[in-house]
Amino acid sequence: MHRTHRITVIGGGFAGLTAAITAAEAGAEVTVHEAHHTLGGRARTAEGPYRTNEGPHALYRGGPHWTWLRERNLVGPLAGLPAREAARFRLRHRGRLRRTPPLAMLRLLRVDAARAPVGTDFLTWATGIAGEEAARAAAHYCAVALFHHDPGSLSAAFVQERLRRATRLPPEAQYPVGGWGALIDRMAARAWNLGVRVETLSRVDTLPTDTPVVVATSLESARRLLGDPALTWPSGRTVLVDLALRTRRGDAFVVSDLDAPGWLERFTAQDPSLAPAGEQLIQGQIPIAPHESRADGVRRAGELLDLGFEGWRERVTWRREAVANGRTGAVDPPGSSWRDRPAVDRGDGVYLAGDRTAAPGVLSEVSFNSALTAVSLALGRRELDLKQTGG
Incomplete structure (x- = not known):
């Protein structure tokens, strides 16, 4: 595949992997930095015998990420x-x-x-x-x-x-059978097959300046990394x-x-x-x-x-x-909506993805939508749309 862009993704959770897969499918050369020794972020599932998640692990069938995951055969077996x-x-x-x-x-x-x-x-x-x-x-x-x-x-x-x-x-x-971790494993495999470079135990303290960067971490971590006190939301x-x-x-x-x-x-x-x-x-x-x-x-x-x-x-x-x-x-206080949250585009080639960003949806749908928006902006919307639709 001819690659015309390079993108750095900081954070290997659901938002980060969504961004990495989307960018790689559009022809970009992608590197993911994950500070933990495994991928997943809050979507990690503990190893047995008790396979717990760091919170709920249901996918909402009506959400946009559902179609995206199904099209890529990433949903996997579901527990009825x-x-x-x-x-x-x-x-x-x-x-x-x-x-x-x-x-x-x-x-x-x-x-x-x-x-x-x-x-x-x-x-x-x-x-x-x-x-x-x-x-x-x-x-x-x-x-x-x-x-x-x-x-x-x-x-x-x-x-x-x-x-x-x-x-x-x-x-x-x-x-998903086996919890969110099983879904993350399938997403990681998809990223690897697309040529995404994944570096675990790789904590980033300074933003790279030679590539667009998608910061797909918690909002608190993004605030520290970007040195931007405005990155707050309830x-x-x-x-x-x-x-x-x-x-x-x-x-x-x-x-x-x-x-x-x-x-x-x-x-x-x-x-x-x-x-x-x-x-x-x-x-x-x-x-x-x-x-x-x-x-x-x-x-x-x-x-x-x-x-x-x-x-x-x-x-x-x-x-x-x-x-x-x-x-x-x-969570949005009265008088505010998702549009008032921290913007995806932070300027200077830096983009934010996660569940407290200016993107619509419920629960993980916010992470998904912000990740797609971040990559779209980083690569140029026209190019991403053509790549995603096979044009």
Whole structure:
């Protein structure tokens, strides 16, 4: 393949590999620098026997990255959810488990519901439609897609988009067998076959000046590397609780908290390979406020476990807890949208990719869209479009 450009990608996570593959397909000579000894970033999956991820590992089928991955045969085998497990979806409301959301909350899910405004907070807007209790329940349910301790305080348009995506039927969430790590392995292989040079344990402290650079790191790392204090944007803060339990019939598949933001999911319900036989792997995502501690999140996770997993304390075979700061994607305050986040084009041949950049989408879709935009700008949009379409 005739290569007319060189591009440097800093960061070998989902955004970095997307950028590297896209640039290489367009004919560029690409080098990826990854500070860790393995690729993946937050998309890494731990080695067995408990194959945990640094956060959720579902792909949203309706997103743009879904088509891109499928076209390149990168999605791989998907873990389907048995019907009996789907029936074990539970909601905590008023301190009790229930199978259905409050009736008033359904008003916010109607297809013909009014488009929420950008400049108003979600709680205010939704209360006017469904009442305050239902509005809070809907906001808290969105913890699965935005990981914020007070979703009702965010832009109504921002939260509404995530509410609709998270409640769509049939569900958009798809689960790669083996977790995100399996997907990353396929992307890495694709990059290697395209001639991408990958250097692990390669920490970059100074930007190269002889090639365009795509900085596909966390926003905090990008701020330090670029020396740009303007690279900030709000994000969520959660307590991750991973634990393995001895299997028991009747356990919930999901416990979604409508009384406060929080979510538990039994990932072995759809992919038993994530834990040894006879055990099930559960992850809790509990958003916490800036003044709250890990213990606060762990306590709330325990309350959900008490409701959905009878006798869970006596069944624990493995457990891990961690606080995730600023690693859950951008959240947009009232009056702002994705267009107001840090721009992809930083000038002087430097481009930003990641989940807190000025790109549309939900969760990893933001990383994907920003990576494509970064490469498009770095190579020249016309050339990239022609290459991608075979022109």
